Amino acid sequence: MDFQIALLLGQDGLTNGAIYALLALALVLVFAVTRVIFIPQGEFVAYGALTLATLQAGKLPATLWLVVVLGAAVAAIDGARALRHGSARRLPRILALNLAAPLALWLLLAGVDPAGLPLAAQVLLALAIVVPLGPMIYRLAYQPIAEAPVLILLIVSIAVHLVLTGLGLLFFGAEGTRTPAFTEGALDLGFTSLQYQTLWILLISAALIVGLYAFFGRSIYGKALRATALNRTGARLMGISTTLAGKLSFTLAALIGAFSGVLISPITTLYYDSGFLIGLKGFVGAIIGGLVSYPVAAAGALLVGFLEAYSSFWASAYKEVIVFTLIIPVLLWRSLGARHTEEEE
Amino acid sequence: MKQKRLIAALLFALPAAALADITVGVTVSATGPAASLGIPEKNTFALVPQTIAGQKLRVVLLDDASDTTTAVKNAKKFVAEEKVDVIIGSTVTPASLAMIDVAAEAETPMISMAAGRAIVDPVDARRRWVYKTPQNDAQMSTAITEHMSDNGVKRVAYIGFSDAYGEGWANEFAGVAKARKIEVVASERFNRADTSVTGQVLKIIAAKPDAVLIGGSGTPAALPQKALKERSYKGLIYQTHGVANADFLRVCGKDCEGTFLPAGPVLVADQLPADNPVKKSAQDYVQKYEAAHGKGSVSTFGAHAWDAYRLLEAAVPAALKKAQPGTREFRAALRDALEGIKELPVAHGVFNMSATDHLGFDQRARVMVKIEGGAWKLVK
Numbered sequence: 001m002d003f004q005i006a007l008l009l010g011q012d013g014l015t016n017g018a019i020y021a022l023l024a025l026a027l028v029l030v031f032a033v034t035r036v037i038f039i040p041q042g043e044f045v046a047y048g049a050l051t052l053a054t055l056q057a058g059k060l061p062a063t064l065w066l067v068v069v070l071g072a073a074v075a076a077i078d079g080a081r082a083l084r085h086g087s088a089r090r091l092p093r094i095l096a097l098n099l100a101a102p103l104a105l106w107l108l109l110a111g112v113d114p115a116g117l118p119l120a121a122q123v124l125l126a127l128a129i130v131v132p133l134g135p136m137i138y139r140l141a142y143q144p145i146a147e148a149p150v151l152i153l154l155i156v157s158i159a160v161h162l163v164l165t166g167l168g169l170l171f172f173g174a175e176g177t178r179t180p181a182f183t184e185g186a187l188d189l190g191f192t193s194l195q196y197q198t199l200w201i202l203l204i205s206a207a208l209i210v211g212l213y214a215f216f217g218r219s220i221y222g223k224a225l226r227a228t229a230l231n232r233t234g235a236r237l238m239g240i241s242t243t244l245a246g247k248l249s250f251t252l253a254a255l256i257g258a259f260s261g262v263l264i265s266p267i268t269t270l271y272y273d274s275g276f277l278i279g280l281k282g283f284v285g286a287i288i289g290g291l292v293s294y295p296v297a298a299a300g301a302l303l304v305g306f307l308e309a310y311s312s313f314w315a316s317a318y319k320e321v322i323v324f325t326l327i328i329p330v331l332l333w334r335s336l337g338a339r340h341t342e343e344e345e
Numbered sequence: 346m347k348q349k350r351l352i353a354a355l356l357f358a359l360p361a362a363a364l365a366d367i368t369v370g371v372t373v374s375a376t377g378p379a380a381s382l383g384i385p386e387k388n389t390f391a392l393v394p395q396t397i398a399g400q401k402l403r404v405v406l407l408d409d410a411s412d413t414t415t416a417v418k419n420a421k422k423f424v425a426e427e428k429v430d431v432i433i434g435s436t437v438t439p440a441s442l443a444m445i446d447v448a449a450e451a452e453t454p455m456i457s458m459a460a461g462r463a464i465v466d467p468v469d470a471r472r473r474w475v476y477k478t479p480q481n482d483a484q485m486s487t488a489i490t491e492h493m494s495d496n497g498v499k500r501v502a503y504i505g506f507s508d509a510y511g512e513g514w515a516n517e518f519a520g521v522a523k524a525r526k527i528e529v530v531a532s533e534r535f536n537r538a539d540t541s542v543t544g545q546v547l548k549i550i551a552a553k554p555d556a557v558l559i560g561g562s563g564t565p566a567a568l569p570q571k572a573l574k575e576r577s578y579k580g581l582i583y584q585t586h587g588v589a590n591a592d593f594l595r596v597c598g599k600d601c602e603g604t605f606l607p608a609g610p611v612l613v614a615d616q617l618p619a620d621n622p623v624k625k626s627a628q629d630y631v632q633k634y635e636a637a638h639g640k641g642s643v644s645t646f647g648a649h650a651w652d653a654y655r656l657l658e659a660a661v662p663a664a665l666k667k668a669q670p671g672t673r674e675f676r677a678a679l680r681d682a683l684e685g686i687k688e689l690p691v692a693h694g695v696f697n698m699s700a701t702d703h704l705g706f707d708q709r710a711r712v713m714v715k716i717e718g719g720a721w722k723l724v725k
Contacts, residue, residue, distance in 0.1 A: 005547050005551065008543060008547055009543060009544055009547065012541050012543040012544070015541075016540060016541055019540075166376070169376055169380060173381075173384075174380035174381040174384060174563075175381050175563065175564050175590075175592035175595075175596070176564045176565070176592075176596060177596065178596055195575075264540060267540070267541075268539075268540040268541060268568065269564055269565065269567060269568055269596055271537075271538070271564075271565075273378075273538070274538045274540070276538075277536075277538040278538075278540065308541075309541070309543065309544055310544065311544070312535070312539075312541070312542065312543070312544030312545055313544030313545070313547060313548050314544075316504075316507075316533040316534045316535060316544065316545045316548075317507055317533075317534040319507075319534075319535075319536070319544075320507075320536060
């Protein structure tokens, strides 16, 4: 292994690590706020990428129907509740968000030929379709059992993951797709060349991380999320809606997931089920951060990326084994280092 | 009273009708990792004629999700509940291997659509009942090594799936390469779901091979090829017949120009010379499939399912002379009739079954194909 190869592998590890880091952050966020181990995180990666690819093929993505159907279900449940509690004035807002918005999106897509749009518009459309799935899934699957123990939330996560993977096969078929790069070509640095798409991934990941940092530090919603993460009951007493916090964290998780998918689909082929493994590697990163620390989770995810790149060179047959074995010493270290507390149930 | 008589008549009629039908239990992997193979197979069974030799054909189709346990469960269900005359399936080798015991115990013929040689070889007391339609990996890998030595390739690097398919090819290829004095200079693995193979590709390029063989199936096999081109690898690239569908061409695009692969003749049915015995039967399948699913939709995997049906079509008339469908005797007669099939041209080749060969394909079952201008071109 000479310097050149080490450099190329490092670049590869950094690119993948940046995506894992984004997913790890989303996982930590969702877990901290709602105590849900969000296994379907990876599905948003696949849905984002495949929805974009379908749009670029000039077809209506089937995820659009999913949004319309889930939106209708949410509107029916929330609307019925609002009526029962005699607060009919909340009705217009519920209907507008869950029923009118997806239908408007459908009308918009039916009116234009998505294949002819510029890439940025296609990306925005794909995100507009996939991201609302996050809060809707929270409303339907998790909100009714928001106070349940972590284990039950985890079981529900697995169920949601299996449903989304199955729907993915139905929507997009078994074969994968690639999308064109944001900017074609590569930057020649003399000793190595850097693909522009790789630069995009690194830049956008960094921007997203900084954006999240600012969001949590400065905005009132970000502070509300942090408060909920620290102490749910306390936050509720202070008038912070835990439901809103849950929906907000799922929206962010869906956004990060779908956008990661859009970012990596030009450099790799994505399938309806590739999200799971990508999400799992983000999860290893998040575990290194103990599912609480954002910086350690991001660093852990980068470590996973590098480990993967270098082990694919040295021992490609054992790559996954090496990456996932990493979790054992980390768990040992965490369980030895941290004071052991039973979760209150 | 009238109503009662009607019910009695119906009750009488139902079992009689069921007895005369030939029941086929099909299990395919329409979901899960092998879905891209299983879906065209499932589509193909929708095109199968309703009758064979005047007998109504009842097809019971189940999905096994590429899972061995489910495939065995399906096979048991076919035998116990549906009382099938023949089992067809499954799509993948591990599932097919596990189904052998069920078929042999129930003395029911089974036709697998998976490639593994171990499914039918050696033909022993259990495998007497088992046949398969796809070519052995060995037949395909000898086609590759032949082409390699004709083109002066001495050093080959291999990169394949880290599963049964990639491992099977690695072993098969290492064996036949040795016989042709071709050196395997690197043997790497990657996962179907991997997002990057940079590490493996760098190692391969560092080994300076004359050619690279990629042992993967479907669109995931495009990933190493794209990575090789990105690192401006200039040598020959070979793929296996596992990539022979239109989606692979779509995903791989211009990076796959000039790639060689062995494949069943059905892939290039229209380009076969007129005197090729396979041409007519292959074209026949392509036309039927594309009429139902659109131009360019045909894949070689669905053709394995079609060939399984063609075997039945050829064997059933002989078996019907000996016994009625639904009986033990009929299943035994069907097994014997399958073994007696000679010179039957199908979509993938010409079947010549015998007591020791339950695949029955010779070199007419494979051709070398080159990817040119985003299409498959027969290499003469």
